[in-house]
Amino acid sequence: MTNNPKFLKPQDVKTYLAKGGAPDISVIIQKGTNFDRNYILSLAKKNKKSNVLKYVYVWNLVEGVINYPEQDGQIIYIGQSSAKKAFDRLTHEIAEKIDKGNDQCSNYTLTLLYHKGVPLKLCVYFVTDNTSPEVVESSLYLWHTKRYGSLPIASGTSTKNRSLSDIAKTSSVFPITI
Numbered sequence: 001m002t003n004n005p006k007f008l009k010p011q012d013v014k015t016y017l018a019k020g021g022a023p024d025i026s027v028i029i030q031k032g033t034n035f036d037r038n039y040i041l042s043l044a045k046k047n048k049k050s051n052v053l054k055y056v057y058v059w060n061l062v063e064g065v066i067n068y069p070e071q072d073g074q075i076i077y078i079g080q081s082s083a084k085k086a087f088d089r090l091t092h093e094i095a096e097k098i099d100k101g102n103d104q105c106s107n108y109t110l111t112l113l114y115h116k117g118v119p120l121k122l123c124v125y126f127v128t129d130n131t132s133p134e135v136v137e138s139s140l141y142l143w144h145t146k147r148y149g150s151l152p153i154a155s156g157t158s159t160k161n162r163s164l165s166d167i168a169k170t171s172s173v174f175p176i177t178i
Contacts, residue, residue: 023123024055028062029094030119037094037114040122044087054127056080056136057090059110059154062119069149076120077110077154078140080133090122109154 025043027035057079065072081089094114095106113120127133145151 023058024126025124026121028119028121029114031114031117037096040087040090040094044091053087054081054133055124056127056133056140057122057124058140059093059152060121060123062121066148066153071148073144073148074121075144075148075152076113077107077152078137078144080127080137090124107154 027039029035029037029039031037058075059077059079061074061076065074066076079089079093081087093107093110095111098111098115110120125136127136141151141155
């Protein structure tokens with residue numbers, strides 16, 4: 001028996017995107033500015049006593065585009081959280097240093113772009129109805145794949161088997177010819 005995930009209707013997905021519905025939080029995060037990694041940490045500290053906060057979030061390039069197979073785009077990562085501590089998930093997303101981060105929450109691609117000084121736009125959409133953030137996230141991934149021809153480039157760069165420390169130890173030369 002297969003367990004098929006539930007997805008939102010296409011018209012409902014757009015309400016969680018900037019063009020269909022305004023984000024609850026929209027901020028440009030860039031190393032060396034007032035809105036850097038520490039700003040995300042301050043959001044978590046300010047909202048530490050909040051109840052469970054359900055949200056989906058989208059990281060975008062501010063400048064330039066990604067050449068996806070179907071069309072160019074700026075979305076680089078889609079995530080979700082229903083953490084018991086508000087914004088706790090986001091505090092782990094960008095590691096303090098490029099080669100540090102043994103947990104599965106640190107995202108190598110986001111961390112790399114951040115530490116190179118690339119401005120990244122963070123859009124957070126609160127999920128205030130009974131829809132689970134996982135359903136919204138899955139629906140956004142389907143939408144992105146359909147529209148752009150692939151998942152966002154930073155997807156799959158944050159798991160237990162691909163921690164920042166593991167990636168830092170890996171040679172850039174792969175032992176096979178591709």
